[in-house]
Amino acid sequence: MNLLVCFKIVPDFDKVLPSDWEDFSLRTNLFYTKKTYNVFDESALELGLSLCESSNRRAPGSATCTAVTVAQELSPAVKKHLYAVGFDRVVKIESIQTEFAPRRMAGLLREFITEGRFDLVLTGVQSGYADTGLVPPLLASMLGRPFVSHAETLCFYDGQLCVVHQGDFGRLRTTLELPAVVSVGNSPAALRAATLRAQLMAGKREVETVFPAEDFFWFKEPVFFTEKAEKDCRFFEEKDAAERLFAHLWGGGSE
């Protein structure tokens, strides 16, 4: 089984200076913020790795796990981490403009997936900047594969993929044949840390870079607004503030 996990490295948007949001555009340089795995992708990476390991425990060498991102660059720290935790391949599809262009992103991934013959594709359910959640279902549609969204856990059972996921009517267990596309939602899985030894060994390995056949497309610059929704908070700061706030909210006191 060839397993592919699509991931994205995003800025920690909570650390962006408020002034940068005021006239935010795609040219705003967020170099000073920490870059991190998109939260849903991080869970997808861990679930993919665990699934691959369990397959290999049952039948050694039966599964490979590849991590792929579409980006202009990928930091050496991320590359080292992904190799160190056990990914067989770390691939970067090099492209200059991928934000706010989900169809293009899905198209680039489709090309790579088709050529690589991946049986199972895992993604996060959505990712910044745009947070559209459009790439996973688009990708499934483009590939013509079954699609399950908001996965929490994954396992193989009787040769089929078994996905526990959130649906509108509750938590479901869906079994499906591969190939398939699964997007990971609010899963408790967090990507494991790498040992120092594994990181040292991984340092020598290189990211595989793929250049799309045609890397030009028409792109309309997105327009952004900020919402001023701040309130004038009334602080309770006296010595017995907790009691006074309780009385203010639910009565039974002097407030």
Place this chain on the structure above:
Amino acid sequence: MNIALVMPPAPDLEGSFQFLQRVAADAFSRHRVSAWLCGTGKTAAEGLHWQGKEGALFCRAANVQASGAGEYLSWVRQMYLAEKPDLLLFYGNILGQSLAAMFAQSIGSSCFMQATQVAFGQVLFVYKNACSSNVVWGREIARYPYVVSVVAEKAPLSGQKTPVQPVARLFASTLSAPVCHSELLEGAAQNPLEQAKTVFIGGRGLGGAENAQKLRALAQAFGAAVGLSRPAAMNGWGDMRETVGQSGTRIAPELCVAFGVSGSAAFLAGVRRAKTLVAVNTDRNAPIFRHADEGLVADTGEVLDCWLKKCEVS
């Protein structure tokens, strides 16, 4: 312009119709609006209690139940071929989002997902939160047909719901053959966070599972629902389904008390409709205080102890 409001099956019809009211109230005066419901005949009948212009709603229901977006695709395609709307607005629950994307791909149309607002002016604009809800992204829709999924957000209905004369026709649709087998493990019930009048939310500042338990005890004493920020849920202090915010439930209670929540924009997107937001945090500069009505700068554990004691006394 012909607009179709596409409502895939949902356990709570109320949410779907609030979506209709929120999105379409503006559109009714200028455009021909039809609603496509997918569910049982009963669903269609219930769906006709709609505050709107009499006769403006053409309600059709497919007598079907399935679990995957792929299976509903043929239903939407059949409806589309029969009606040829210019704009399709999908109720953005889990199924609706996937369905919107797949349908757009199938007809070669563009798609805008998780819109928080659709503005029907001289030109059509759609808006959504971006960059973890720190900015709003606006896009003008110039080419049709166009597909938009609207974020599933509970908002209390304003005014009375006026039943309108039913103009429903049962549309005997078929679904695609299922490509996978699904079974319901648990749930189906209403998410208590969506309808609760009072919600207590715990964040990373709770400090540990012990305080999370105290939060639950306090919520029980008040008959309140419990929510968690994403970091708190990732710490295992509750179920991931209790997550409030952009990646979880968006709530609209009368009173929301946030304990130890710093107030990231992604979290605030989930509580912005709360009538009163109260924040308890040790850091006076935490962003949540800029969005709270009442603030208490204190240790969350001490406040929980104090309030639990007061509940016992009373």
